[in-house]
Amino acid sequence: AQKITQTQPGMFVQEKEAVTLDCTYDTSDPSYGLFWYKQPSSGEMIFLIYQGSYDQQNATEGRYSLNFQKARKSANLVISASQLGDSAMYFCAMRLTGTASKLTFGTGTRLQVTL
Amino acid sequence: DVKVTQSSRYLVKRTGEKVFLECVQDMDHENMFWYRQDPGLGLRLIYFSYDVKMKEKGDIPEGYSVSREKKERFSLILESASTNQTSMYLCASSYPPGQGDSQPQHFGDGTRLSIL
Numbered sequence: 001a002q003k004i005t006q007t008q009p010g011m012f013v014q015e016k017e018a019v020t021l022d023c024t025y026d027t028s029d030p031s032y033g034l035f036w037y038k039q040p041s042s043g044e045m046i047f048l049i050y051q052g053s054y055d056q057q058n059a060t061e062g063r064y065s066l067n068f069q070k071a072r073k074s075a076n077l078v079i080s081a082s083q084l085g086d087s088a089m090y091f092c093a094m095r096l097t098g099t100a101s102k103l104t105f106g107t108g109t110r111l112q113v114t115l
Numbered sequence: 116d117v118k119v120t121q122s123s124r125y126l127v128k129r130t131g132e133k134v135f136l137e138c139v140q141d142m143d144h145e146n147m148f149w150y151r152q153d154p155g156l157g158l159r160l161i162y163f164s165y166d167v168k169m170k171e172k173g174d175i176p177e178g179y180s181v182s183r184e185k186k187e188r189f190s191l192i193l194e195s196a197s198t199n200q201t202s203m204y205l206c207a208s209s210y211p212p213g214q215g216d217s218q219p220q221h222f223g224d225g226t227r228l229s230i231l
Contacts, residue, residue, distance in 0.1 A: 009155075033216050043124075045205065045222035052216060091157060097216050101146045101165075101209045102173070105158040 002027045004092050006106035013082045013113055020067070021077040021109045023092030031097035034075040036066070039089040039108075048090075051075055053097075082113045118142070121206050121223035128230055134193040136226055138206030145211045147189035148220065149173075149181060152203040164189055165211065196230045203227050 003026040013019035025034065036048040051059045051066045059066040067076040079086055089110050093103040122137035140147065146165050150158040150173075160173030162181040170181050178200060182190040189208075193200055207220040 004157075006157075035219055037219075037222075043203065043225040043227075045207075045225075047219040047221070050217045050219065093158075095216075101211065101220065102148075102160060102163060103158075103220055105150075107155055107157040 002029075002032075002094050002096065002104040004094055004104055004106035006092055006109050008109045009107075010110045010112070013079075013111065015084060015113055015115055016081055018078060018080045019082055019111065021079070021090050021092075021111065023075045023077065023106060025073050025075060025092075025094050027073075027094065027096065029096050033095050033097060034066070034068070035093045035095070035103065036064070036075075036077045037091045037093065038086075039091065041088070045091070049077070079111075084113050084115075087111060087113045119206055119208055119221050119223040121204075121226050123226050124224060126226055126228045128193075128196050128228065130196060130198060130230060132193075132196045132230075134196050134228070134230075136191040136193075136204055136206075136228070138189045138191070138208075138223055139187050140189075140206075140208040140221070141187065142208065142221070143186065144208035144221075145186070146209045146220075147183065148207040148209075149179075149189065149191045150205045150207065151175070152205055152225070158205065161191065198230050201228060201230045 034051045038046045065078045092106045148163040149161045164183040180192045204226045206223040209220040
């Protein structure tokens with residue numbers, strides 16, 4: 001069975017600084033995808049970034065980038081130039097390729113951006 | 116833009132009641148999902164459906180059932196609500212795997228359900 005581990009329950013970062021949110025995963029399947037979602041206090045889940053297990057380059061989307069280290073089974077989210085609006089819960093999730101799109105989620109990291 | 120709409124943002128029900136949570140998506144997605152979210156536990160899959168009238172159990176199906184009579188609508192049913200089902204419930208939809216593995220699940224805004 002797949003497992004996602006997010007070891008940081010809470011993180012603080014100053015505005016305009018970069019922050020890394022950790023995610024490690026466990027699967028014996030060679031083909032999978034990794035997703036990061038943001039959940040503001042209002043509750044909606046917002047998709048941020050995707051990394052496929054066979055992708056050669058780390059994914060980037062604007063201020064978000066994914067530090068993918070396949071051998072270490074880690075997929076850390078890097079947010080550059082943090083903004084107050086980045087304060088939210090962040091979830092890492094994994095999906096095995098070819099399955100019925102089921103996602104396995106981590107427990108999340110609450111990020112607080114301060115002035 | 117994909118729109119996943121959950122019928123209620125907040126809901127308060129009593130122990131023993133039969134509770135219906137409704138979810139509608141407008142993107143013609145084959146797959147639909149129900150999760151519950153609890154502090155410190157992340158999101159856990161209750162049930163999912165990959166076609167009309169088709170359903171599969173997720174990781175925590177006990178005490179729940181689902182219905183999918185039309186492609187765009189997926190209902191979660193609490194047969195006899197109990198206090199331990201007080202939680203945030205999230206509905207999601209997506210294309211099937213063959214239409215792009217990078218396609219994310221799209222979520223509704225969630226329903227905060229309290230069982231008294």
